[in-house]
Amino acid sequence: xxxxxxxxxxxxxxxxxxxxxxxxxxxxxxxxxxxxxxxxxxxxxxxxxxxxxxxxxxxxxxxxxxxxxxxxxxxxxxxxxxxxxxxxxxxxxxxxxxxxxxxxxxxxxxxxxxxxxxxxxxxxxxxxxxxxxxxxxxxxxxxxxxxxxxxxxxxxxxxxxxxxxxxxxxxxxxxxxxxxxxxx
Numbered sequence: 365x366x367x368x369x370x371x372x373x374x375x376x377x378x379x380x381x382x383x384x385x386x387x388x389x390x391x392x393x394x395x396x397x398x399x400x401x402x403x404x405x406x407x408x409x410x411x412x413x414x415x416x417x418x419x420x421x422x423x424x425x426x427x428x429x430x431x432x433x434x435x436x437x438x439x440x441x442x443x444x445x446x447x448x449x450x451x452x453x454x455x456x457x458x459x460x461x462x463x464x465x466x467x468x469x470x471x472x473x474x475x476x477x478x479x480x481x482x483x484x485x486x487x488x489x490x491x492x493x494x495x496x497x498x499x500x501x502x503x504x505x506x507x508x509x510x511x512x513x514x515x516x517x518x519x520x521x522x523x524x525x526x527x528x529x530x531x532x533x534x535x536x537x538x539x540x541x542x543x544x545x546x547x548x
């Protein structure tokens with residue numbers, strides 16, 4: 365139960381599933397397939413799908429790397445939020461978009477687990493949203509050469525700590541893609 369008044373709707377938030385972001389990501393194909401299934405399910409249930417797309421000097425707007433992966437396709441009526449920070453809410457239109465849709469509950473999927481997914485989950489909870497991570501629909505690249513755990517451990521650890529995350533009046537947690545229930 366979100367702490368946002370008059371926001372009973374649920375949305376699927378697809379974060380940064382872009383060519384350059386998931387190009388060498390852990391279990392890329394399985395994760396993209398899970399995201400595609402979630403998008404199809406949300407559309408079939410008339411649940412809003414909100415797309416988030418990262419811009420940076422390394423991935424400029426319009427470049428091949430910036431494009432959403434070809435296995436996914438944004439429908440013309442589905443909102444797209446462009447961002448430049450890890451938290452999809454920071455200096456973007458995401459809050460305004462979700463408010464306009466009456467959304468107080470989010471299912472998150474996408475990339476990168478250890479940056480934009482974690483930041484957006486925390487940003488959502490801090491702003492009063494219920495934020496559920498789809499445990500098998502997020503991924504990251506291998507940062508272990510720079511001291512990070514291997515990607516499988518990053519994903520597992522994020523699923524572990526988010527499954528136990530709590531905040532007053534808000535729901536967090538994880539769920540497998542096949543178990544997602546957009547309607548409560």
